[in-house]
Amino acid sequence: MSSFTGKTILIVGASSGIGxxxxxxxxxxxATLITAGRRQPEGIQSTHIEWDVTQPLGDAFAQLPEELHGLVYCPGTINLKPFQRLQPDDYQADFQTNVMGAIETIKGSFTALKKSKMASVVLFSTVAAKVGIGLHTSVSVAKSAVEGLAKSLAAEFATYGIRVNAIAPSLTDTPLAEELLEGDRREAANKRHPLGRVGKPEDIAAMAAFILSDQASWITGQVIGVDGGMGSLK
Structure with missing residues (x-):
């Protein structure tokens, strides 16, 4: 039997990249999939909920099933600017997409997650929340908040059997990172990683699937680096 047969998973941001x-x-x-985002993911059989995470959730999740076994919040931002060029709006925009969208998602699905008594929530941070990387101030601030959210909720939700963890990738070859991997930039990015390459969406997805699975039933409150060694090695 497939490991996710009989399980219903909500993925926010499944139209591209890691999601x-x-x-x-x-x-x-x-798995039985429910997806939420601005557009229906191609090639995915899911019940789709149209929602822009920069907007209030409203009653968008009213159509969620009674029981959810997993929730993954994938939306993120890459807004790389020198500190002096960052404006308050930059921080607010990154915070809205990375943090407030996640909070709205969890609040909107909490009852269904609680019902399963064995749910798993997966959020996404970045290696830049652990390792200081120039030009990453705004996204690092937002993703550091995601890590705090994951740990705090893991403590609060443990009594309901809900596990909460975060994955912290390094640069991954997704549409969001396209500009950072153009031409000679790709080779330079590869060389910055001890394992000699940037990440693939499948690298990160495999870890997310593991955290969602019953095999990870004793893992909660963790920030797990999937970063080619960048977060720990010189």
Whole structure:
């Protein structure tokens, strides 16, 4: 039996990148998928909820099923600017997408997660929340808040059997990172990682699927680096 047969997973941001790779993987393993975002993911069989995470959730999640076994919040931002060029609006925009969207998602699905008594929530941070990287101030601030959110909720939700963890990737080859990997930039980015390459969406999706699975039933409150060694090695 596939490891996700009989399980219903909500993925916010499954139309591209890591979210899409995860949706494909879970679909292959028998999960029933609900997706939320601005557009229906291509090639994914899911009940789709149209929602822009920069806007209030409202009653968008009213159509969620009674029981959810997993929730993954994938939306993120890459807003790289020198500190002196960053404006308050930059920080607010990054915070809205990375943090407030996640908070709204969890609040909107909490009852269904609680019902399953064994749910798993997966959020996304960045290696830049652990390692100081120039030009990353705004995204590092937002993703550091995601890590705090994951740990705090893991403590609060443990009594309900809900696990909460965060994955902290390094640069991954997704549409969001396209400009950072153009031409000679890709080779330079590869060389910055001890394992000699940037991440693939499938690398991160595999970890997310593991954290969602029953095999990870004793893992909560963790920030797990999937970063080619960048977060720990010189």
């Amino acid at each position: 899409h790779a995860l949706a494909q993987l879970l679909q292959e393993q028998g």
